[in-house]
Amino acid sequence: MIISSFQSQYGIRLSRELPAGMKWDEFRDLLIGLGPDTALGRVVAIRAEDRKEYLENFTLEQHRIRNEWQRKRAKYLAQTITKEQMNNTMNMFKTAFLSMDGLGSD
Known part of the structure; x- marks a missing residue:
């Protein structure tokens, strides 16, 4: 889900970016910024709904x-x-x- 979410929101292919030297802080910031229209965002919203x-x-x-x-x-x-x-x-x-x-x- 993380891979597809990065691809859909940022157009980033993690299989290329991580080996090329993406820093942990950058990855973390992008992960935190994933929106509700991504695969991961939808699952998080479902889990949190009450x-x-x-x-x-x-x-x-x-x-x-x-x-x-x-x-x-x-x-x-x-x-x-x-x-x-x-x-x-x-x-x-x-x-x-x-x-x-x-x-x-x-």
């Missing part, structure tokens, strides 16, 4: 792409976040909610 009115109109393929991404992301987070980190985060939320209700400790 507005109900848009999701209702997704095709089966768009739902598959989004659901697959969410499963992979959840699995990654479950493997990288420790129980202690999760407990600390939950305690921060608890403290914040109690504070908003005027029940926090002073």
